[in-house]
Amino acid sequence: MAGGAIVNTAGGKDYPGKLTLFVFFTCVVAATGGLIFGYDIGISGGVTSMDPFLKKFFPEVFRKKQEAKTNQYCKYDNQLLQTFTSSLYLAALVASFFAATVTRVMGRKWSMFGGGLTFLIGAALNGAAKNVAMLIVGRILLGIGVGFANQSVPVYLSEMAPARLRGMLNIGFQLMITIGILAAELINYGTNKIKAGYGWRVSLALAAVPAGIITLGSLFLPDTPNSLLERGHADEARRMLRRIRGTEEIGEEYADLVAASEEARQVRHPWRNILKRRYRAQLTMAIMIPFFQQLTGINVIMFYSPVLFKTVGFKQNASLVSSVITGLVNVFSTFVAVLTADKVGRRALFLQGGTQMIISQVARAELALSYFRMHALLCV
16 A cells, blocks of 8 residues: 555454444544655655746756756656655654654654654745755654654554454554545645745645644543553553453453563563564564565655656646546545455455556556657666
């Protein structure tokens, strides 16, 4: 799925309890952490295709766009522009390593709060940017926010959700990513029509809206029972588990959480242990599934969709409309996954989604190669 959210939707014992209104709303608020990642995926490609933005920060790219002899693909072949787009993902990669420790030591809600606040500052810098340095610093802060949110939100959702509904509630994070992508594409379509030339500022600054939602929302979120146990608050963890399950019959689940927490504390060398032969299958799946999911290239397609559509001859408005259509399909497909994940199982969705992606990616690649061969697209 777009956004590359790899979440822990593993099942478990079907303990007594129901989906309480309290759990539903906390999961919805937490899932809004996906909005910031989705918004950035959807907004950046559209902004980098806007002439006023390129003229101000990347004049060389803008100049190439004006030259009839330069093909569409090579117009965007610029290292500074690539630094602007990639800096967020590099920052997110580095931040995710620190986010894991913060999430464990301070709790999931404060990790989400820190991520949202950092993203908020980055959005303000980007919206008010006067030079490329401000843009890149803002992108780095956005990346740190994404790294923290992408690490803490799926963990929070997994720990709050009842086992039988864990898939549905956890995919809520992915659903928010797709909604963020669609919202950004619609905003790009609207701001592109602003004649005064500051539409790109509106697009970048509006990233503060999803950032504000998760930042303020996380302040009202409770900690999960797992997190409370990890930090030594056993009585509070028991009360919270009773509240989120909506029943007094929590003895078995609470005992399992305590046992798991105690066992985790006894692990002295987790990285060394995970490399042991008995964990090889789990380690392989944990690495290869997200690895190949990223290699499908869906993030690239969603991120650069306006630019990609322009390189094959679409006009500015047409390329943005095409991106909106892609975003609509993305949201609809995620809704299907939300409704079926706990009914048909994860494996069935993997097989169906993988097969569909193979067919569509091969078709897309063939069309692109045909276009490139026909126009002899070589960068000089």
